[in-house]
Amino acid sequence: MLNFANKTIDENRQGEAYAGELATNAKPGKLFYIESYGCQMNFSDSEIIASILHTEGFVPTKNVEDADLIFLNTCSIREKAEQTVRKRLTEFKKIKKQRPSMLIGVLGCMAERLKSKLLEEEKLVDIVVGPDAYRSLPQLIDEADSGTKAVNVLLSREETYADISPVRLNSNGINAFVSIMRGCNNMCSFCVVPFTRGRERSRDDASIVAECKDLFEQGYKEVTLLGQNVDSYYWVDPKTNHPVDFAMLLEKVAQISPSLRIRFSTSHPKDITDKVLHTMKAHANICKYIHLPVQSGSTRILQLMNRTYTREWYLAKVKRIKEIMPECTISADIMTGFCTETEQDHENTLDIMRQSKYEYSYMFAYSERPGTLAAKRYTDDVPDEVKKRRLDEIVKLQNSLSLETNKLDIGKVFEVLIEGNSKKSDLQWMGRNSQNKVMVFDKIENNQLQPGSFVHVMAESCTQGTLMGKIVNLS
Numbered sequence: 001m002l003n004f005a006n007k008t009i010d011e012n013r014q015g016e017a018y019a020g021e022l023a024t025n026a027k028p029g030k031l032f033y034i035e036s037y038g039c040q041m042n043f044s045d046s047e048i049i050a051s052i053l054h055t056e057g058f059v060p061t062k063n064v065e066d067a068d069l070i071f072l073n074t075c076s077i078r079e080k081a082e083q084t085v086r087k088r089l090t091e092f093k094k095i096k097k098q099r100p101s102m103l104i105g106v107l108g109c110m111a112e113r114l115k116s117k118l119l120e121e122e123k124l125v126d127i128v129v130g131p132d133a134y135r136s137l138p139q140l141i142d143e144a145d146s147g148t149k150a151v152n153v154l155l156s157r158e159e160t161y162a163d164i165s166p167v168r169l170n171s172n173g174i175n176a177f178v179s180i181m182r183g184c185n186n187m188c189s190f191c192v193v194p195f196t197r198g199r200e201r202s203r204d205d206a207s208i209v210a211e212c213k214d215l216f217e218q219g220y221k222e223v224t225l226l227g228q229n230v231d232s233y234y235w236v237d238p239k240t241n242h243p244v245d246f247a248m249l250l251e252k253v254a255q256i257s258p259s260l261r262i263r264f265s266t267s268h269p270k271d272i273t274d275k276v277l278h279t280m281k282a283h284a285n286i287c288k289y290i291h292l293p294v295q296s297g298s299t300r301i302l303q304l305m306n307r308t309y310t311r312e313w314y315l316a317k318v319k320r321i322k323e324i325m326p327e328c329t330i331s332a333d334i335m336t337g338f339c340t341e342t343e344q345d346h347e348n349t350l351d352i353m354r355q356s357k358y359e360y361s362y363m364f365a366y367s368e369r370p371g372t373l374a375a376k377r378y379t380d381d382v383p384d385e386v387k388k389r390r391l392d393e394i395v396k397l398q399n400s401l402s403l404e405t406n407k408l409d410i411g412k413v414f415e416v417l418i419e420g421n422s423k424k425s426d427l428q429w430m431g432r433n434s435q436n437k438v439m440v441f442d443k444i445e446n447n448q449l450q451p452g453s454f455v456h457v458m459a460e461s462c463t464q465g466t467l468m469g470k471i472v473n474l475s
């Protein structure tokens, strides 16, 4: 099953296949299989793709062996992400050799980055479609069926797929992800996303609120609003000319119901405003958790990365979050071994982690991406073994910070949304609190609790990844 919880980027989630309900208007014999890699936005796109294919009558399958169409929705963020996809393609090509009528499609960021080169490099790929061209998939499938190699990697300034109602893939019926914008204008020097996803554009607020409302009415209990930089969300209603910023959007979604939880990801430290923080504080159902990627604790490196903030500015933002919401937790993305990074820069990163007291971090070694500003301007000069050693130190420090922050929660009572049985035992529930911490606790007899229920739990002990507790009263 998908574990969307906590994950912004996870190459370790080696692709997840989609098995949905059979379409009622199915084209007999046309079965599609889709596997997704990369960030939550990519997983969310797969739900849009499934919807587009479903409307055309294609039928989803969980079995690669049965599929007439195999799609890989790919990620380019680090070299390793692309290698994983290429490995998977080799496996698919073996299946295609036995069943030549089967079509293989590469979608997403790698399709956008490599364009028709991918068809030359990966001979047996039939379809290549970039993130803004999914509406043309049915037509491209027809073209590929008739023997033409089909490519559409046009990026758009407008496409938000606002009118497409995503087919929820592998859903637990409790948490759902809703894209509020696409693309990115930030041009961090290490990052391929502005090239693979194009210009930033926000989605019509009414369609976002309608989608969240619909999810709530279907029984979903938590929505996560997604964008590469959610705090720069900005939509102007063409009829009224009224602008809607991220704080206003958050408020609108929070007002759907006090029992719908709201999360969001990702916040760029330069864009998160006091207005957003006060909106979070004002609504109990907006979770008190912010993913605030720092990347580096060194102002010099941050400048080379084009992150547009300094170390001091970042720390002031963390302080402000804690001033307004002392109970709010913060997580980060941290990158080690960026061009010219010295031991002192690395020490500064360790220091900013200690000062920010991250509840969790996603930690990466720098991987040069062709075409990015860093690849053009700087030399990837930190040796691999140094990157690895620094990454190990960062991971070790994060583990101890996670344990420390969890220990501080012992004795506190949290409202938890139950997501299912704990990994270890059917006699225990697992859920998350507002701060995004995983809590595990014994089930109790004679009650109506089930996945999707809210319950109050007191933390009694912890590991670095989990708070263990007991139910104190039903919500």
Ligand code: SAH
Binding pocket: 008, 009, 077, 078, 190, 191, 192, 193, 227, 228, 229, 266, 267, 268, 293, 295, 333, 334, 335, 364, 365, 366, 367, 368, 369
């Ligand atoms: N939009 C988000 C991040 C998207 S990419 C933001 O601005 O925070 C997710 C994370 O992958 C980044 O935060 C960064 O830590 C990491 N990343 C991006 N490009 C990378 C690269 N070339 N090498 C290693 N890690 C990278």
Ligand code: SF4
Binding pocket: 184, 185, 186, 187, 188, 191, 192, 193, 194, 228, 229, 268
């Ligand atoms: Fe990449 Fe920076 Fe945009 Fe995030 S904000 S997607 S790191 S360019």
Ligand code: F3S
Binding pocket: 009, 037, 038, 039, 040, 041, 042, 074, 075, 076, 077, 108, 109, 192, 193, 196, 197
């Ligand atoms: Fe996401 Fe990877 Fe693309 S992180 S935006 S799928 S490059």
